[in-house]
């Protein structure tokens with residue numbers, strides 16, 4: 001009912017009725033982590049997100065153990081540790097299908113684990129044991145796992161880039177819509193193989209995704225003085241292919257960037273050059289005084305740790321509790337401890353009869369008959 005002006009004035013003068021006492025707020029029940037809620041928050045299925053974290057944890061624990069074993073001279077030879085760069089390998093491999101390929105580098109343990117490699121066989125290889133991926137003869141820089149789609153690591157910087165192009169050509173002939181992800185460092189991007197490979201991949205529209213891990217250094221040489229152009233990914237333009245940059249400390253960002261490149265490659269639209277900005281925490285290899293960088297710089301990058309960042313995102317999205325995250329960490333540590341026990345205590349060294357196996361001399365059966373080698 002409408003009030004006239006006087007009545008309205010009167011009503012305003014009256015003290016307002018006390019509002020009914022508000023019901024004490026019940027504490028909001030914390031929602032259980034559900035796959036749907038999580039998918040909405042981060043645009044990824046719950047199980048897949050947890051798997052990304054599991055793999056990054058496994059790589060970190062593997063690499064820190066390798067660093068310890070190398071320092072203690074339990075493992076001999078060179079091992080280039082991947083700690084700090086986990087989000088690149090895991091994010092990129094998460095965009096791949098089962099029958100796709102990767103080619104790896106001298107810093108290849110992370111790529112191998114991300115592609116589904118067996119940490120027991122990897123550690124056996126590093127320890128020179130018969131159960132290793134190369135029957136103990138190759139060591140860290142020669143691990144390949146072709147069944148899992150890993151065409152192998154290499155000690156030759158930039159050596160895997162043409163291999164990826166060859167594999168890409170095979171994929172194109174096979175017409176199975178497979179792709180190849182080629183990992184390499186900022187240092188390798190200045191090798192001649194980089195230019196030749198990208199040019200060939202471009203003119204043949206090959207399904208290769210070139211993932212440059214700019215970890216800021218090639219041995220002790222800072223990437224910032226290694227090229228004038230300011231970045232590496234913009235070189236794509238000169239080959240007439242797609243180029244993209246992504247934050248290599250953010251696993252979902254890498255996955256998205258490589259995922260887009262895979263869609264293009266599978267559609268016959270050719271290669272992409274992606275530069276993932278990242279950082280290696282440890283020295284280049286076994287002995288490295290690291291005089292080329294400051295402790296403050298290392299700490300500043302560690303503050304952006306890819307595992308810590310992603311774990312935090314999962315917890316905030318209520319996909320994981322702190323306790324579950326702790327259990328995952330423990331599980332990764334235990335898996336690596338079991339692998340160490342297997343490699344160091346349970347595996348024999350190769351039999352002496354192995355010495356001449358795989359050493360080619362004379363005639364061998366090749367794809368077109370007998371070949372001299």
Ligand SMILES: Cc1ncc(C[n+]2csc(CCOP(=O)(O)OP(=O)(O)O)c2C)c(N)n1
Nearest residue numbers: 107155156157185186187188215217218219
């Ligand atoms: C063709 C070749 N040149 C030089 C070396 C010596 N070397 C080994 S690792 C390395 C640095 C490579 O830097 P980058 O490609 O950025 O990879 P990162 O070590 O940073 O992962 C060099 C120069 C080599 N193994 N092969």
